[in-house]
Amino acid sequence: MEIKYCWRCKMEVPMLNKEEFTVAYELYGKGFKNLKKDRQERFKELLDYYNDLTGFGETELNAIMHHSLEQIGPDCEKCGKPYRTPKAKLCAACGNKRILTE
Ligand SMILES: [Zn+2]
Ligand SMILES: [Zn+2]
Structure with missing residues (x-):
């Protein structure tokens, strides 16, 4: 788990690593197979797992399901906010052009 800026929530949130996610x-x-109304x-x-892990107090499922470190890119070299996607070529926060090495 790492605290990262989420572009959808527009705030810093705990993002889960691959194993946690x-x-x-x-x-x-x-949860989908659970028949409770x-x-x-x-x-x-799921909420308990996320909140125990992060101490965050999240109530929105959809938020948890996109708080995955695998779904965002690395931190921008210039401003430190993560790139929106792993393959983003431009930083959405500061406009920094990313040099992709692969
Ligand atoms: Zn989010
Ligand atoms: Zn940037």
Whole structure:
């Protein structure tokens, strides 16, 4: 888990690494199979997992499901905010042109 700026939430949030996100994704899938009517109840395991891990107090499932370090790029060399996607060529925050090495 790492605190990163999220472009969708427009704030710094805890983003999950690959292993953590895999667990979250499984709990998310499990929530869909849960027959309880209340959405918050159905996905309680996922919310608990994320909040225990991060100490954040997230209530929005959709937020958790995009807080994955794999879905964003590395930090911009200039301003330190992460690139929006792993393959982004331009920093959305400061306009820095990224030099992709691959
Ligand atoms: Zn977000
Ligand atoms: Zn930048």
